Amino acid sequence: MVVCTKCGNPKVVISRKQSGQFLCSDCFIESINKKVQQTIRRENLIQKGDKVMVALSGGKDSVVTLDILNSYYKRHVIDLCAVTIDEGIKGYRNEGVSIAKAHAKNLGIEHKVVKFKDCFSIDLDEIMEYENHRGSCTYCGVFRRWIINRTAREFNATKIATGHNLDDESQAILMNYLEGNINNLSALGALTTSKSPKFTPKIKPLREIPEKEIGLYAIVKGLDVHLAACPYAHESFRMEVGNILKDLSKQHPTIMYSILKGYDKIKPLVRENYPPQFHQGDCVKCGEPSSNELCRACTFLEELGHEVQL
Amino acid sequence: MSYKVIFKDLNEERELSGKTTIRNLLEDLNISSETVVTKQNGEVVIEDSQIEDGDEIQIIQIIYGG
Numbered sequence: 001m002v003v004c005t006k007c008g009n010p011k012v013v014i015s016r017k018q019s020g021q022f023l024c025s026d027c028f029i030e031s032i033n034k035k036v037q038q039t040i041r042r043e044n045l046i047q048k049g050d051k052v053m054v055a056l057s058g059g060k061d062s063v064v065t066l067d068i069l070n071s072y073y074k075r076h077v078i079d080l081c082a083v084t085i086d087e088g089i090k091g092y093r094n095e096g097v098s099i100a101k102a103h104a105k106n107l108g109i110e111h112k113v114v115k116f117k118d119c120f121s122i123d124l125d126e127i128m129e130y131e132n133h134r135g136s137c138t139y140c141g142v143f144r145r146w147i148i149n150r151t152a153r154e155f156n157a158t159k160i161a162t163g164h165n166l167d168d169e170s171q172a173i174l175m176n177y178l179e180g181n182i183n184n185l186s187a188l189g190a191l192t193t194s195k196s197p198k199f200t201p202k203i204k205p206l207r208e209i210p211e212k213e214i215g216l217y218a219i220v221k222g223l224d225v226h227l228a229a230c231p232y233a234h235e236s237f238r239m240e241v242g243n244i245l246k247d248l249s250k251q252h253p254t255i256m257y258s259i260l261k262g263y264d265k266i267k268p269l270v271r272e273n274y275p276p277q278f279h280q281g282d283c284v285k286c287g288e289p290s291s292n293e294l295c296r297a298c299t300f301l302e303e304l305g306h307e308v309q310l
Numbered sequence: 311m312s313y314k315v316i317f318k319d320l321n322e323e324r325e326l327s328g329k330t331t332i333r334n335l336l337e338d339l340n341i342s343s344e345t346v347v348t349k350q351n352g353e354v355v356i357e358d359s360q361i362e363d364g365d366e367i368q369i370i371q372i373i374y375g376g
């Protein structure tokens with residue numbers, strides 16, 4: 001019979017192929033917390049006195065991010081707040097929003113729910129009715145980022161935390177590499193900063209945790225999470241790359257981690273020659289940092305015959 | 311000898327014949343073990359865990375897309 005490698009408890013919840021370790025629920029939770037704390041310390045993601053805003057969808061990644069950062073909040077190392085974005089996806093988003101609200105209330109932190117409809121006078125379901133739309137994920141990404149940046153300033157947050165996990169990160173690295181998109185490649189990492197004072201630095205505390213272990217953490221800890229697929233998720237190059245990596249991982253369980261670590265080593269060299277684009281000015285319509293006259297959000301809205309509601 | 315399986319809309323009693331593990335069950339149902347967490351009688355277990363007569367097995371999908 002197998003027992004926990006750390007404490008001998010026979011109730012094991014995970015067998016880690018990469019290390020040959022078996023862990024019980026307590027030792028597993030502790031190992032994840034330790035790993036995330038290590039990332040935070042090594043990459044300098046958090047300073048004492050930071051106000052961290054979690055982008056909280058109610059999904060497992062963001063809920064676990066909030067749960068782990070809450071231990072810093074409880075020790076008064078940081079202040080914590082959260083934003084939940086309601087894209088307006090019928091039959092999908094409402095559950096995530098109510099789960100997010102419950103978590104924020106439970107921790108007693110400031111929380112805002114911001115709707116696409118209120119910011120842009122149009123929601124994602126309505127955008128998807130347009131014939132020549134650019135694809136759901138394109139709008140979602142740009143509009144969400146716009147809201148997150150703005151809300152972070154309203155909260156006076158000094159950091160924005162997102163739930164990106166090891167699968168997401170290794171996927172993004174490989175995808176940008178395969179596409180030869182070196183400018184995007186150089187912008188990835190645990191901490192993203194910008195010269196513009198309007199951009200709040202973004203941190204990814206779960207960057208070294210495999211997606212499956214984040215799901216396991218949520219279930220073992222009994223955290224309420226929204227487990228459902230977005231109805232607009234579709235076959236994409238990103239997904240294909242993700243599938244290749246998941247397949248490779250079966251025989252090579254450390255492959256995602258080595259992609260990440262290899263990237264972190266070459267990143268300084270890449271950045272020297274391909275610095276990420278800095279936004280020089282502000283969008284003439286909405287005032288958000290933008291390298292062009294109009295930011296991407298305002299460009300998309302113009303195409304749709306709408307504009308930012310300020 | 312039988313056990314109960316709960317997965318999404320599936321809720322069925324399955325016959326238990328011989329030595330069966332969670333891994334065997336997932337393979338049988340064509341579910342990728344990388345995308346789910348399995349509970350046996352309410353407790354999270356690993357795929358090597360053996361299914362016993364009267365067990366309730368709940369399979370929770372945690373990863374979508376892919």
Ligand SMILES: [Zn+2]
Pocket residue numbers: 004005006007008009023024025026027028
């Ligand atoms: Zn243990």
Ligand SMILES: [Zn+2]
Pocket residue numbers: 283284285286287288294295296297298299
């Ligand atoms: Zn704009």
